[in-house]
Amino acid sequence: MTVLGRFSSSGWRAVVPARHDGGVAYVRGWPATLTEPSLLQAPVTLRPLATRDAAAWREARVRNSEWLRPWEPTNPETPLYQSSLGPYVSMVRTMRREARHGVTLPWVVTWDGRFAGQLTVGNIIWGSARTGSVGYWIDRDYAGLGVIPTALAMALDHCFGVVGLHRVEATIRPENRASRRVVEKLGFRDEGIRRRCLHVDGAWRDHICYAITAEDAAPSLMARWRGTVRSARSRIG
Numbered sequence: 001m002t003v004l005g006r007f008s009s010s011g012w013r014a015v016v017p018a019r020h021d022g023g024v025a026y027v028r029g030w031p032a033t034l035t036e037p038s039l040l041q042a043p044v045t046l047r048p049l050a051t052r053d054a055a056a057w058r059e060a061r062v063r064n065s066e067w068l069r070p071w072e073p074t075n076p077e078t079p080l081y082q083s084s085l086g087p088y089v090s091m092v093r094t095m096r097r098e099a100r101h102g103v104t105l106p107w108v109v110t111w112d113g114r115f116a117g118q119l120t121v122g123n124i125i126w127g128s129a130r131t132g133s134v135g136y137w138i139d140r141d142y143a144g145l146g147v148i149p150t151a152l153a154m155a156l157d158h159c160f161g162v163v164g165l166h167r168v169e170a171t172i173r174p175e176n177r178a179s180r181r182v183v184e185k186l187g188f189r190d191e192g193i194r195r196r197c198l199h200v201d202g203a204w205r206d207h208i209c210y211a212i213t214a215e216d217a218a219p220s221l222m223a224r225w226r227g228t229v230r231s232a233r234s235r236i237g
């Protein structure tokens with residue numbers, strides 16, 4: 001299998017296996033593993049969700065159920081917090097199948113090599129839209145360290161620069177201050193409220209639609225985010 005690597009002076013690297021005989025990679029730039037080794041206190045990595053992640057995913061979801069419940073879409077067919085492994089294995093398989101068809105990019109977020117959360121670019125529409133929606137969550141034990149903004153900056157550079165998307169949106173409940181901070185820190189635009197647009201925590205909820213385009217992110221969101229982190233650090237001293 002051919003592996004394409006990109007290295008920059010700043011250390012962020014992407015490893016993208018090229019299309020190969022197993023028919024795995026229908027989409028340019030997928031599967032891809034992206035790593036920021038040194039910006040935060042430990043490396044942040046995005047790697048494709050694998051079947052072996054089902055157990056860690058279930059464990060984290062059950063342990064973080066109260067933390068995640070107010071913000072997670074409700075799916076009556078596959079409740080998020082049940083303790084049996086089967087539904088998680090099914091969800092992994094579904095997401096991997098969608099990835100093969102180019103409509104979802106499901107990543108696991110790791111912190112120092114440990115499973116720490118997820119980031120998925122889903123609902124991808126090709127043609128003249130080239131758009132997708134991003135969703136993410138992190139284990140409460142790793143909250144507030146800048147892990148998700150770092151992962152999101154890497155993911156968006158990859159989506160715009162390699163995969164070929166043009167626009168990515170994030171729909172966030174107005175009450176979710178932490179998530180709004182993530183997209184605000186990366187320069188997403190607030191495009192207004194969508195009334196009762198998603199079923200979350202058992203009811204139809206209003207969401208703010210935030211969006212960013214390839215032009216907004218150019219030349220590199222990760223370079224901009226690195227600058228933001230370093231200048232905040234130097235202000236603190």
Ligand SMILES: CC(C)(COP(=O)(O)OP(=O)(O)OC[C@H]1O[C@@H](n2cnc3c(N)ncnc32)[C@H](O)[C@@H]1OP(=O)(O)O)[C@@H](O)C(=O)NCCC(=O)NCCS
Pocket residue numbers: 067068071072136137138139142143144145146147148149171172173176177178179180181182
């Ligand atoms: C939203 C979320 C993904 C942010 O991830 P993160 O890696 O913690 O992001 P950051 O480190 O940039 O922190 C974002 C904000 O969280 C808040 N925060 C900071 N430390 C925190 C902590 N220990 N616990 C909870 N929130 C904290 C702060 O408001 C911070 O903003 P600031 O940097 O301007 O102070 C995470 O809070 C989460 O998983 N929440 C539950 C699920 C969820 O809301 N998903 C998104 C649905 S739209």
